[in-house]
Amino acid sequence: MKFYxxxxxxxxxxxAHAETSYFETFAMRQDMEHAELKxxxxxxxxxxxxxxxxxxxxxxxxxSVQDWSVAANLRLIYRKDDDGKWDVEKRPYIQATKSFExxxxxxxxxxxxxxxxxxNSTESKRVRTRVELSPEYKIFNIKGFISSEVFYDFDxxxxxxxxxxxxxxxxxxxxxxxxxxxxxxxxxxxxVWLASNSLGFKIECKF
Numbered sequence: 001m002k003f004y005x006x007x008x009x010x011x012x013x014x015x016a017h018a019e020t021s022y023f024e025t026f027a028m029r030q031d032m033e034h035a036e037l038k039x040x041x042x043x044x045x046x047x048x049x050x051x052x053x054x055x056x057x058x059x060x061x062x063x064s065v066q067d068w069s070v071a072a073n074l075r076l077i078y079r080k081d082d083d084g085k086w087d088v089e090k091r092p093y094i095q096a097t098k099s100f101e102x103x104x105x106x107x108x109x110x111x112x113x114x115x116x117x118x119x120n121s122t123e124s125k126r127v128r129t130r131v132e133l134s135p136e137y138k139i140f141n142i143k144g145f146i147s148s149e150v151f152y153d154f155d156x157x158x159x160x161x162x163x164x165x166x167x168x169x170x171x172x173x174x175x176x177x178x179x180x181x182x183x184x185x186x187x188x189x190x191x192v193w194l195a196s197n198s199l200g201f202k203i204e205c206k207f
Contacts, residue, residue, distance in 0.1 A: 021046045023183075023200035030207045036061045038073070044198070052080040067099045087119035105135035125154045134169065141171040145179075160188045167200075175206045 025042040037060055044053035059073025077089040095112035112128040132147035144167070151161035167181025183198045 021196065021198040023198055023202075025200065025202040027202065027204040028207065029204065032060075034062065036063075038071075050080075054078040054086075067101070069097045069099075071095050071097075089119060090117040091115070103136060105133065105137075107134075108132045126160070127152050127154070143169040145169060145181075158188070162186045176203060177206075178203045 022045045023042060025040065027038060027040040030037040038058070040055075040057040042053075042055050042057075043051050045051050055075055055077045057073055057075040059071055061069055061071040063069050072094050073092070075091040075093065077091060078086045079089070081087055091114055093112055093114040095110055097108055097110040099109075100107045108131075110128075110130045110132070112130075114126050114128065116124045116126070118124075128149055128151050130147055130149035132145060134143060134145040136143070145165075146167075147163075147165045149163040149165070150159050151163075152158070153160045162185070164184045165181050166183075167179050170178045170180065179202050181200050181202075183200060185196050185198070186193045187196070188194075
């Protein structure tokens with residue numbers, strides 16, 4: 001498994017040279033009675049361009065029995081159009097996550113149901129199914145992870161996006177977790193699949 005983690009590190013660093021966009025995300029979590037509050041902000045920069053995407057997310061996560069958790073959130077998404085104006089999408093969603101954990105690592109399955117209201121008043125619904133594997137083995141207290149996510153659009157009755165993410169969970173500092181990841185995305189556009197790559201960095205603080 002040490003060779004696996006070393007391979008994750010090398011692949012992440014090598015693919016960083018071929019990225020077409022960069023994500024940075026900051027999140028805060030606050031424990032409350034029977035729930036957890038989460039606030040998140042993220043932005044993206046395309047290669048050789050200004051920031052063209054932002055999102056702001058707020059919601060609550062509720063833990064339940066047998067390693068299940070459910071969450072309800074609202075996400076506001078801003079995308080810059082060709083004229084430099086920001087188009088807004090309102091995206092409420094709910095999600096359920098099931099985790100399996102042992103001495104070898106953690107496997108999590110997540111289903112997220114989204115209702116999307118775009119800037120031109122069009123609406124759509126979709127479900128996102130993600131599988132994530134994070135082995136327990138570490139090198140210098142760094143853990144690797146890999147995930148695959150499929151986006152299914154109910155209005156189009158088909159999958160419209162796939163994501164493969166490979167990354168590193170960096171050592172925890174006080175109450176702050178951070179991770180670096182490479183993401184390969186395929187989007188369906190009129191039955192043609194278009195690929196893109198991105199490099200991301202996320203910081204999450206818990207109070």
